Amino acid sequence: MTQRQIEITSPTFIDAWKLPADQDIHQLFDQQQPLALEIGCGTGDFIVQRAAQQPDTNFLAIDIYNKGCYKSCRRIDKTDLANIRVMRMEARYLLSRFGRADMLSAIYINCPDPWPKKRHRDRRLVNTTFLTQMLYYLQPGGDLYFVTDVADYAEQVAELIPALPGYQNQLDTPFTLELEGYPLSKYMRRFLSQNLPVHFQHLKRREDFILPKEQLPVTEKGFRNRHNLDTPCHII
Numbered sequence: 001m002t003q004r005q006i007e008i009t010s011p012t013f014i015d016a017w018k019l020p021a022d023q024d025i026h027q028l029f030d031q032q033q034p035l036a037l038e039i040g041c042g043t044g045d046f047i048v049q050r051a052a053q054q055p056d057t058n059f060l061a062i063d064i065y066n067k068g069c070y071k072s073c074r075r076i077d078k079t080d081l082a083n084i085r086v087m088r089m090e091a092r093y094l095l096s097r098f099g100r101a102d103m104l105s106a107i108y109i110n111c112p113d114p115w116p117k118k119r120h121r122d123r124r125l126v127n128t129t130f131l132t133q134m135l136y137y138l139q140p141g142g143d144l145y146f147v148t149d150v151a152d153y154a155e156q157v158a159e160l161i162p163a164l165p166g167y168q169n170q171l172d173t174p175f176t177l178e179l180e181g182y183p184l185s186k187y188m189r190r191f192l193s194q195n196l197p198v199h200f201q202h203l204k205r206r207e208d209f210i211l212p213k214e215q216l217p218v219t220e221k222g223f224r225n226r227h228n229l230d231t232p233c234h235i236i
């Protein structure tokens with residue numbers, strides 16, 4: 001069954017499919033300031049809080065879910081925040097299309113699809129390929145936040161980090177169950193209200209680490225990214 005697509009007319013929404021492939025994302029904002037990316041913004045709860053906390057940063061919030069983008073835009077448009085844009089596009093596809101080296105001051109991944117079954121774990125977004133790619137798009141010293149309610153997803157990511165010398169853990173432990181000042185998303189609130197733990201990871205790209213473009217891994221086709229660069233993937 002195909003779901004009805006809601007037309008999004010909000011000025012906050014950018015139809016990424018209409019942008020030229022060499023679009024500079026910074027140019028989509030009124031103010032030229034550092035750019036952060038939220039992957040899987042859901043209904044926009046997190047991004048409105050983070051963008052209010054950090055008015056000197058621009059935020060690109062993306063999701064593959066049409067209704068989520070619609071609701072995010074509605075939420076943002078009720079505020080006077082001018083530092084957020086929303087796009088509907090798969091994260092790896094968006095970055096392979098518009099991504100440039102060092103373009104992001106921060107990346108936020110809050111409660112990504114958990115894929116709890118063992119046989120589905122290879123569908124998880126955050127893996128070695130993805131983390132290596134993010135080292136290319138993050139600026140030196142840029143932040144990567146990964147938050148999940150699924151303990152073995154947090155453990156899996158924590159186990160990958162020591163093998164990736166470009167990252168520096170910002171916590172005393174591989175992850176923590178509280179991160180002061182970090183806004184709660186809709187899913188985080190839901191889990192916490194059921195007394196379920198939420199695991200926070202905070203990494204930085206090391207200032208002296210450079211991932212040369214020739215070493216940028218190509219995304220393999222996968223569950224959420226059945227595209228190649230010539231085939232739009234917004235219906236997945």
Ligand SMILES: C[S@@+](CC[C@H](N)C(=O)[O-])C[C@H]1O[C@@H](n2cnc3c(N)ncnc32)[C@H](O)[C@@H]1O
Pocket residue numbers: 039040041042043045062063064065068089090091092109110111112113114125185186187188224
């Ligand atoms: C479990 S929900 C969490 C939503 C929100 N981050 C929160 O914490 O409330 C995961 C969201 O990520 C989106 N998503 C999943 N895989 C994605 C991908 N590869 N690129 C962009 N968005 C994705 C889904 O459509 C969904 O809205």
